[in-house]
Amino acid sequence: MTQSPEALCHALIDAARKAGADAADAMAAEGSSLSIEVREGKLEHAERSEGTDLGLRVFVGKRQALVSSSDMRPETIAAMAERAVAMAREAPEDPYAGLADPSQLAQDWDLGALELEDPSGEPEPAALQADALAAEAACHDIDGITQVQSAAAGYGRHAVHLAATNGFSGGYQRTGRSLSCTGIAGTGTGMERDHDGDSRTFQADLRSAQDIGKTAGERAVARLGARKPKTGSFPVLFDERISSSLIGHLMSAANGAAVARGSSWLKDSLGQQVLPETLSVIEDPHRPRISGSRPFDGEGLPTRRRTVVGNGVLTGWTLDLASARKLGLESTGNAARGIGGVPSPSTWNIALTQGGASREDLIAQMGTGLLVTSMIGSTINPNTGDYSRGASGYWVENGEIAYPVNECTIAGNLHDMLRRIVPANDARTYLSTVVPSLLVEGMTLAGN
Template identity: 75%
Template sequence: MTQNLDDLTSQLIDAAKRAGADAADAMALRGTSVSIDVRGGALEHAERSEATDIGLRVMIGKRQANVSASDTHPETIRTMAERAVAMAKEAPEDPYVGLADAAQLATQWDIEALELADPTPEPDPEALQADAAAAEAAALEVAGISQVQAASAGYGETQVQLAASNGFSGAYARTDRGTSCVAIAGTGAEMERDHDGDGRIFQADLRDPEEIGRSAAERALARQGAKQPPTGAYPVLFDERISSSLIGHLLGAVNGAAIARGSSWLLNALGEDVLPKGISLIEDPYRARVSGSRPFDAEGLATQRRAIVDDGTLTGWTLDLANARKLGLESTGNAARGVGGPPSPSTWNVALTQGQKTREDLIKDMGTGLLVTSMIGSTINPNTGDYSRGAAGLWIENGEITYAVNECTIAGNLRDMLRSIVPANDARGHLSRVVPSLLVEGMTLAGQ
């Protein structure tokens, strides 16, 4: 018999109190996932998993410990609580540990408005296989494609329940549906590959698998004949597919945990310009049908819409309760956690101000430089923001794409790079990180 997740978290909290905990919070997850891989038009691999995971955090004074399990029997819950309390008694004191005060807790939210779960039935494996096969077939129909390395489709549903001894209890469910394809162009030493894919909360929003397959094929063909670019200082255009990684570095630098440790290249930048004037970075956890949306954080605090960067100026850090206490600030409602560990700061949905020009306009404006479509490896100095990554893409000469590029390195300093970005207008609005293609002037390229 399937146990109610609310009952499970209540049992965990009660067991923790009986074992001697001063305070406790609990998390329960129930998930189902199905994945299908196709090769040569036939089923290659099918996998289905179902699991319920539980996690418990207990506090003894200013000491805490976490335990987790995938067994939900009463004896397991009792043993978890006893072990967690024993561990907490031996843990070092942390003056910043503690649950939220009752006045800080979220008390009402509108789950339906967020549309986090598709109400339509779970797709049959045959439907997933048909999508994967259609993507593969569409890629193979494109002249020059020698094979499809992978074509996959999948579906998942997760139920989340949070509860704490301070009285908080909340739950929501998520679904996700995806299709992907990896195409290979050429043969032997001339082979190049690229991919495309789409993932949505609602199955009806998913792109056609044929479109995904063709796009993967066209991207692979565009990479053929790649060579190293010249070494020097050139403008670099980060394609929309990978431009969010630049904003990801900024989000990591304003994470409260990094600030509290003193290990961020934006440590003393509060109130300073970190992006060009006119550009803002907005966090919005209330966007419907978007994966980063949620009504409350992992500590039971209401999430909130906020400007991380407003008109180019950094306005604040991303904080959970513990790191907010370390910094003498208030939590921004950004605590995230899994069943196996304590909360830590994380961002939800973010959107960067888009520009007026298309990607093609920026290609013409940049004259001669590099359009980056993929990157590998990274050397990022968290204290200085020095940036170096392997890159591949397309070389631009006199505002026109001339040839494919690989085996090069792009380098700069994130503080300088982000203050000089020029955004295009091509961001995909359904993503959790809505970031357009970004042009950065004067980066260092190491090629031939």
Template identity: 75%
Template sequence: MTHSLEELGQALLARAKRAGAEAADVIAVRGTSVSIEVRKGRLEHAERAEGTDLGLRVLIGKRQAIVSVSDTSERTMDDMAMRAVAMAREAPEDPYAGLADPAQLAQGWDLAALELDDPAPEPEPAALQADAVAAEAAAMAVAGVTQVSDAAAAYGAHDVYMAATNGFAGGYRRTSRSTSCVAIAGAGTGMERDYDGDSRTFQSDLRDPAEIGRTAGERAVERLNPRKPRTGTYPVLFDERISSSLIGHLLGASNGAAVARGSSWLIGQLGQQVLPETLSLIEDPFRPRVAGSRPFDGEGLPTQRRAIVENGVLTGWTLDLASARKLGLASTGNAVRGAASLPSPANWNLELTQGSASRADLIRDMGTGLLVTSMIGSTINPNTGDYSRGASGFWVENGEIAYPVNECTVAGNLRDMLLRLVPGNDAKAWHSRVVPSLLIEGLTLAGS
């Protein structure tokens, strides 16, 4: 007999209390995933996974422990509860551990408005294969493409249920559908690769697989015969595909866990300008059909729309309960957790203010510099914000793309870089992180 996630969660909480837990919470996740990969028009790999994971956290005073299993049998859940309580009794005290106060808990959310679950039936493997084949064929049809290293399509559905002894209980279902393609152009040591892909909550929103394959092929061909750029100080335009990584560094530094550890270059910057005054960074967990949307966080607190940066000014940290307690603040409802992990702070959907200039306008205005379309590796000093990353893309001369470049390094200091951002207007509204292309003057390039 298959039990519902609610039945499993409540049964596990009851076991934890009988075993001696003073407080406890549980997360139960039941998921299905299907992925198809093709090569030369034929099936290369097919995988289907189904399973249920349970995670139990118990607290005894200020001591806590977490245990996870993927077996939902009665005996396993009995052992799980007893083991978690035994571990908690031996754990060191954590003065900041604890469940949310009942008054803090989320209530009355509207799941239907979030549209997290595509009501369409799970696609047949043949339909996934057809999408992967279409993407591969479109990439191979691009002149100069010599092979496709990866063409894939996938589907996933996950049900999540959470409950705790403080009275919280809630769950939701989330679906995803994706298509991707990696194309290779050229031959021998002159081969170059690039990709394109799309991932959506609803199948009907997914981009056409032929468009994805064609774009991957065109991007790969454009990268042929790269050169190293000249070493020096130049403007750098971070393409929309990778510009969100810059905002990711800002989010990492404003994460409450990093701030509480004292390892953030934003310490002391609360209420200070960290972006140009024309820019705001808004977190919105209520956007329909977007992967980062959710009605409550991993501790049962309501999520909220908030400005992390407003008119260039840093307004607050991203906090779960533990990091908030360490800093003497209130949680922002940003806890995430998995079956085997304790809650920790993380961000949901984000949107950076867009500018009025197109990507082409920014290329024209930068004169001579680098358009970055991909990045590898990173050296980021969390305390100072010193930044150095390997990059490739295109060299711009007199406001026009001149030739592809690779094997170069972009360096600067994030504190200074972010204050000089000039945004484009090309952000994709369906992404969880809506960030346009970003131009920054005066970065150091190490090339030839």
């Protein structure tokens, strides 16, 4: 009989104790996924997977080791524990390693309020295929589309449990439903492609296949005839599709692990202005039906709503237990971990204050500049915040979109860029990272 993730975790903990561990925590994750891809009106690929994975971390004094497996047999669990303890005894000491104090642990939570799991269950493969075919057909219907590169639909269910010798034991399940389409316009060297997609916890919230296919096609056609933009200093508007990357760089620099290593361009900015004073960044891990929501973190601490940036001022770091101990602070309940890795700091659901202007208003306001809709590559200096990325999108002249552009580079410094961003009001509030289009004045463009 297959054991539950909870039972597997407690079996791992018991085995670790018997093997001589002073302390231990265990994770078990089981899940299944189903994906369907279509091409030219026919099934191209279908895949179903199921699996269970186990992870065990043990402590011998201040020495730790971690092992993982997908074998649930009792003899394997015992061997995992013995191997982990032997490894820990040979590992160097880490003064910051260790489990949470029982007083720090999450005590109770309301999984129902988070709505992490769609009760409608797994869709039939035929339903996924029908959605993919509908998206492909809608994309094909757009004038100028020469082929649909891919149309895919998927479903996944994931259950995870965490238990530790400090008394914590908790778990939850989540589901996900996705649909995507990529269209190609033009021929030969003039081909352009673009895509659209959606991913939700609940099937009922997913955008329609027709809308996704149509948008993918329209985006691809709009890119036809792209050319390089001018070289110089111009305003750059980061489209809502990719603007979250800017706030992502801010969150990475506010990560406690990077700060503790001294490798963050924000390391001396605590309590200082990092965004315009009208803007804040709020983390809320308790939003219903959102992929980043969770009742507790990877070390069993309660998650909570917190202000990362308040009225433009950086108020704190993102911390797990180890990084908090290194910095002489308290964990913020932001430990993330996988089956085969130790905890590390990570943010959950992030939202930037939205502005009062539409994207069209900002396009009109920028006069002449670049609207970026996609980016490739990344050169970010973690110590200085120097920023350079390949970009494509649309050239704006006299406040209106003039023509598509590609093969250009945008550059600046994140310290300066973030302090002068101007947000639009177009963020999709159902995403885990809610960031509107962002206008940045005076960036360096390298094109013609």
